[in-house]
Amino acid sequence: MHQKVQRPAMQCKVCYFAAAREAVDLRDSEVYEVENSTTLGELLDQCTRRYPALKGVLGQCLLAVNHEYLPTDVPWKEVRLQNNDEVAIIPPVSGG
Secondary structure, eight states: HHHOOOOOOOEEEEEEEEEHHHHTOSSSSSEEETTOOOOOOHHHHHHHHHHHGGGHHTTTOOEEEEEEOOTTTTTGOOBBBBEEEEEEOOOOOOOO
């Protein structure tokens, strides 16, 4: 009989700003427990399943991992996350 091998989980913090914060109706951030080797795309899929309103905002947002902005041409599914990474979802800012 084969036992199912559990992959160790890791944690990633997701910080929401401006319209993204309004879409999730949170003060600012939350921690997700995800599988090892989770990609940014997989994490964002979890976020939008939990908060469907976020999907309408996400396409306009900049993303940062550990305080470093991701280039807009980098596919989210190719960015591998590490334990305790911090992902920031930052909508466009307007003002004058």
